[in-house]
Every structure is written in structure tokens, then in C-alpha cells.
Amino acid sequence: MRKLIISLLISLFxxxxxFADTDGENSLSKKNPEVKDCFERVNRATFAFNQxxxxxxxxxxxxxxxxxxxxxxxGTSNFLSNLSNLITIPNNILQGDIKTAGIxxxxxxVNSTIGILGIFDAASQMGFVKDYQKExxxxxxxxxxxxxxxxxVLPIFGxxxxxxxxxxxxxxxxxxPWYNITVRxxxxxxEESDYYYSRGGDGINFRAKNIDSFENLEKNSMDFYASxxxxxxxxxxxxxxxxxxVVDTQDDSDWEEITSN
Amino acid sequence: MIIxxxxxxxxxxxxxxFFTKSHSLEPNIFVQSTVNRASQxxxxxxxxxxxxxxxxKVAIDTVDIRGIGFYTLGKFRKNLSDEQKxxxxxxxxxxxxxxxxxxxxxxxxxxxxxxxxxxxxxxxxIVSSILVATSERPEVKIQWRVYTxxxxxxxxxxxxxxxxxxxxxxxxxxxxxxxxxxxxxxxxFKSLEKFxxx
Numbered sequence: 001m002r003k004l005i006i007s008l009l010i011s012l013f014x015x016x017x018x019f020a021d022t023d024g025e026n027s028l029s030k031k032n033p034e035v036k037d038c039f040e041r042v043n044r045a046t047f048a049f050n051q052x053x054x055x056x057x058x059x060x061x062x063x064x065x066x067x068x069x070x071x072x073x074x075g076t077s078n079f080l081s082n083l084s085n086l087i088t089i090p091n092n093i094l095q096g097d098i099k100t101a102g103i104x105x106x107x108x109x110v111n112s113t114i115g116i117l118g119i120f121d122a123a124s125q126m127g128f129v130k131d132y133q134k135e136x137x138x139x140x141x142x143x144x145x146x147x148x149x150x151x152x153v154l155p156i157f158g159x160x161x162x163x164x165x166x167x168x169x170x171x172x173x174x175x176x177p178w179y180n181i182t183v184r185x186x187x188x189x190x191e192e193s194d195y196y197y198s199r200g201g202d203g204i205n206f207r208a209k210n211i212d213s214f215e216n217l218e219k220n221s222m223d224f225y226a227s228x229x230x231x232x233x234x235x236x237x238x239x240x241x242x243x244x245x246v247v248d249t250q251d252d253s254d255w256e257e258i259t260s261n
Numbered sequence: 262m263i264i265x266x267x268x269x270x271x272x273x274x275x276x277x278x279f280f281t282k283s284h285s286l287e288p289n290i291f292v293q294s295t296v297n298r299a300s301q302x303x304x305x306x307x308x309x310x311x312x313x314x315x316x317x318k319v320a321i322d323t324v325d326i327r328g329i330g331f332y333t334l335g336k337f338r339k340n341l342s343d344e345q346k347x348x349x350x351x352x353x354x355x356x357x358x359x360x361x362x363x364x365x366x367x368x369x370x371x372x373x374x375x376x377x378x379x380x381x382x383x384x385x386x387i388v389s390s391i392l393v394a395t396s397e398r399p400e401v402k403i404q405w406r407v408y409t410x411x412x413x414x415x416x417x418x419x420x421x422x423x424x425x426x427x428x429x430x431x432x433x434x435x436x437x438x439x440x441x442x443x444x445x446x447x448x449x450f451k452s453l454e455k456f457x458x459x
Contacts, residue, residue, distance in 0.1 A: 035433060070396055209398065220360045222452045226437030230430040238424040255385065255406070255418070258332045 035233060038150035046153040047225050053156065054207075062207035073208070075119040080202050082111045082118025084134050086177045091135035095143045103128060137175055138167030142240035151229055159232035285412035288386040292405050293375040295323045295417070296390070300371060309366055316362040324361075325408050325416035326354050332418070333432040337439055337446060345446065352453040359457060373403065384410045385418075 037043060065073070085108040092101035107123040115122035124132075141163050142148070149162030160168070172179055180186045182195035207214075221227040302315040320326070330353035331338050341349065372393040380386045386409050392401040406419035406428075419428040435449055442448030 212398075216364055220364055221434060222456050223434050223437050223441075226434040227430055229437075230433035231425055234425045234429060243424075254335070255332060256382075258328045258418075259410070 035229060036148075036150050037229065039152065043151065043153040044225055046155055047228070049155060050153065050158055058203070058207050059211070062204050062211055065204050065208045066211065073205075076201060077205055078111070078115070078121045079118045080198060080205060081121075081132065081134075082108060082115070083178055083198055084202075085132075087137075087171060087175070088133075088135045090175065090177075091137060091140045094137075094140045095135065100133075104132070107132065136164075136167055137170040138164035138236070139239050141167055142236070143242070148233070148236065151233065159228060161233075161236070164236065286415055287378075288405075288407040288409060288415050289375050289378040289388050291323075291415045292388045292390065292407065292417070293373075295319065296373045296375070299365065300373070303365070303368055303371065312366050313362040316365055317358045320358060320361055323417055324357075325418050326357050328408060328416070328418055329357065329428055329431075330354070332428055333435050335432050335436055337436070337444075341446065348450065349446075352450060352457070355457045356453045384408060386415075387421075 085104050089101050089104050089108070092098070092104060107128050110123040110126065110128070111118045111121060114120075138161075146163050148164070152160045152162065152165060154160050154165075172183075174180060178198070179195055182190045183192050185192070217227055217231075218224050298319050299316060302312055302319070305312070305315075307315075327350055330350055333353075334341070334349070338346075373390050374393060375388060375390045378386050378388045386407045388405040388407055390403050390405065392403055394400040402423050404421040405417055406421065408416045408418045419426055421427070438449050438452050439446060
């Protein structure tokens with residue numbers, strides 16, 4: 001039971017902190033809905049707890065990680081990115097993006113072999129599409145038209161929504177091949193701890209890349225909780241819309257009303 | 262005689278249209294020149310305080326601070342009296358300049374390349390640019406929402422960093438402060454004052 005809970009939380013971590021984009025299209029409206037923060041009081045308390053934990057553990061570790069030589073950080077980032085293909089590829093297929101699934105499968109094969117377990121991004125050097133975009137089950141549910149539901153802040157793992165939490169549960173219930181071959185021991189080649197190291201590494205890698213942005217945001221926010229909530233929800237909507245184009249992801253109608261300058 | 266008059270008329274129309282066109286400023290050129298001004302300040306060998314003051318001047322000149330202020334109020338702007346609007350505009354400008362300049366002053370000589378622009382309407386153009394990668398961070402996509410109602414004086418209304426709108430984030434932050442205080446706009450005014458004086 002303890003292992004199940006740990007696995008669940010660690011898996012959620014990857015969803016809560018994954019900032020990826022996609023290539024396809026879907027039919028979601030670009031209207032920016034009102035934020036549904038149904039459990040705001042609890043969420044704010046959890047957020048404060050997470051901030052304390054971040055100050056005590058994650059931020060110092062991330063700062064230490066940033067001092068490692070650049071080739072080590074790039075290699076770690078490449079390795080984790082390559083591993084994430086295992087969850088991206090089934091989601092490419094579920095979203096009907098067979099072409100990208102094929103490209104990502106080839107990328108996984110090339111980087112895991114020629115790229116020495118993904119440490120080197122050999123696929124990009126060989127001319128594969130450079131801009132690899134992560135996908136997860138929360139995004140797939142969104143692309144199918146499932147609404148985000150209430151906003152959640154999970155202990156340790158941070159921002160999420162009911163839909164993203166459901167996506168994370170799908171991962172640990174057989175949807176994540178990496179989880180299956182490590183924690184569920186579908187093969188004898190990996191240890192359970194390999195999964196936790198990789199997920200922990202993902203979190204530290206993400207935190208290290210965003211130390212300055214987070215500090216800046218915290219320093220300049222009057223309500224840091226609301227700023228993080230806004231950025232998380234915008235980011236998830238953008239990923240589900242599968243677009244980086246502002247004309248696709250942002251609703252212009254409220255701008256059109258502003259005429260004063 | 263008539264031919265001469267027609268010639269004069271055609272010449273006048275040509276010269277007039279030339280001058281009209283030459284005064285309008287293309288949004289992409291406007292953004293690149295604004296970025297260059299800011300980069301120059303950030304790379305200057307002056308104190309951080311001086312940089313902040315210089316950056317504030319650039320912001321006043323190129324950003325529609327009043328427009329952003331009303332956008333970030335969202336639905337609450339409709340309930341404001343003229344007096345409250347005036348008070349809010351003054352507070353927001355101080356808040357914006359402090360927040361914006363201190364955020365930007367953290368960077369040292371950022372290199373931004375403007376790449377393309379897309380006209381959304383007569384009043385808005387989106388300019389796309391790239392914050393060039395360094396050894397510390399990857400390349401960052403930045404889009405600029407430029408308000409072009411007056412083509413001779415375009416103004417920046419939003420920055421969209423990797424698809425995330427700063428104005429929208431601000432709007433949702435303000436809404437959260439007002440809603441947490443039972444819809445009382447004065448709570449936002451107090452928060453703004455607190456931030457300005459901190």
C-alpha cells in the first residue's frame with residue numbers, strides 16, 4: 001500500500017511539472033474559462049506547505065544541481081527526455097497523431113542505442129524533428145474534450161486538476177511502460193528504485209531550469225498562489241490545444257473591449 | 262490647364278500618401294527597436310538603480326500601461342466610478358513600473374531577435390521573437406501583443422512567453438485578490454499600495 005501511494009505521488013509529480021507542447025490539433029474552444037478553484041482554502045494551505053518544503057529541500061538541491069558541469073546536466077536532461085517517450089508515444093496514438101508516434105518511436109530507438117541510453121540526443125543530430133513535445137494522459141483526456149475540472153494543489157507534487165490527476169492514475173494503472181517494468185517488475189532488468197530516481201530527477205531538472213523564473217515571479221507577485229495557478233492552467237490549456245500560437249490559445253474578446261491608452 | 266491641374270493633384274496624392282505611410286511604424290520594427298533600447302540599458306555600466314530608472318522611461322514610452330491596467334481588472338472594471346478609475350490608473354502605473362523594471366533589471370544584456378509578425382485586426386498585431394539561448398537556459402519564444410490603433414504610435418499590451426500571457430496571469434491574480442475579499446476593489450488598491458511601498 002505504501003509503495004502504491006509513493007508510486008502514485010511520484011507519477012503525479014511528472015504530470016504536475018511537465019511543461020511540454022504538442023503538434024496536432026483539436027476542437028477545443030480557445031475561450032479562457034473562469035478558474036474553478038473548488039478547494040481553494042485547502043489548496044492554499046497545501047501550497048504553503050509545498051513552499052516550505054521547496055525552500056528546505058528542492059530549491060537547495062536544484063541550486064546544487066545547477067552547479068554541475070553543463071555536459072552532465074544536458075546528458076541528464078536528454079536521458080529523462082528520452083525516457084518520457086515511453087509515455088508520450090501511447091498518448092500520441094490515443095490522440096490520433098500516428099505520424100508523431102512513429103517519429104517518437106524512431107527517436108526512442110535511435111537515442112536509446114546510438115545515443116547511449118538517451119544521454120546523447122543523436123536523433124536530433126540525424127535530422128529528426130528537433131522540437132520533441134511531451135504528452136501525457138491528462139493532455140489526451142483534454143484533447144478528447146474532457147474539461148479540466150477543479151484545480152488542485154497536491155502535497156509535494158504541486159499544481160494539478162481533477163483531469164490531470166485522472167491522467168496520472170492512468171499512468172500508474174498500467175499506462176506507463178517505465179512504471180510497469182520498474183515498479184511492477186514486468187521484466188527483471190530494472191529495480192523499483194530506478195523509477196523513483198528518474199521521477200525525482202525529472203523534478204530537480206525542472207526546478208533547476210526554472211529557479212530564476214520562480215524567484216522573479218514570487219518576488220513580483222502580490223498573490224503568488226494565484227499567479228502559479230494561472231500559469232499552470234494556461235500551460236495545460238496550451239498543451240491540449242497543441243499550439244504555441246497566441247491566436248489559437250488566447251481569447252481576444254476581452255482585449256477588444258479595452259480602448260483607452 | 263486641366264492637364265496641369267490633374268498632374269498637381271496626382272503629385273499631391275502621391276506625396277501625401279508617401280508621408281502618411283512613412284509615419285506609420287511597423288510593429289516588428291517597433292518591438293525590435295524597443296528591445297534594443299532595453300538591451301542597451303541593461304548592458305550599460307551603470308548602477309542597478311539607474312538601469313531601473315532608464316527602463317521605466319522606455320516602458321512609459323512604449324507600453325500601454327493604462328490599457329493593461331483596465332484589462333487586468335477584468336469584469337470588475339465595469340463597476341468602478343470615475344474617481345476609482347483615476348485612483349486605480351495611478352496605482353497601477355506605479356505598480357507596473359516597479360514590477361516590470363525590477364523583473365527586467367535581473368537580466369544582463371538579453372539578446373532578442375524579432376522573427377515575424379501577424380496582423381490580427383486593425384488594432385492588434387502579434388510580433389514573434391526569440392530570446393536567444395545561453396549556456397544557462399534554452400531558447401525562449403516571446404510574442405508581443407502590439408496595440409496598433411494609432412499606427413504612428415504602436416504600444417505593447419502583452420508579453421506571451423512560451424504561450425503564457427503575462428497580462429492574463431496578472432488579471433487572474435487581481436481577480437483572486439478581489440474575490441478573496443468579497444469583491445471589494447479597495448482590497449486590491451491596498452495590495453497595490455503595499456507592493457508599491459515595499
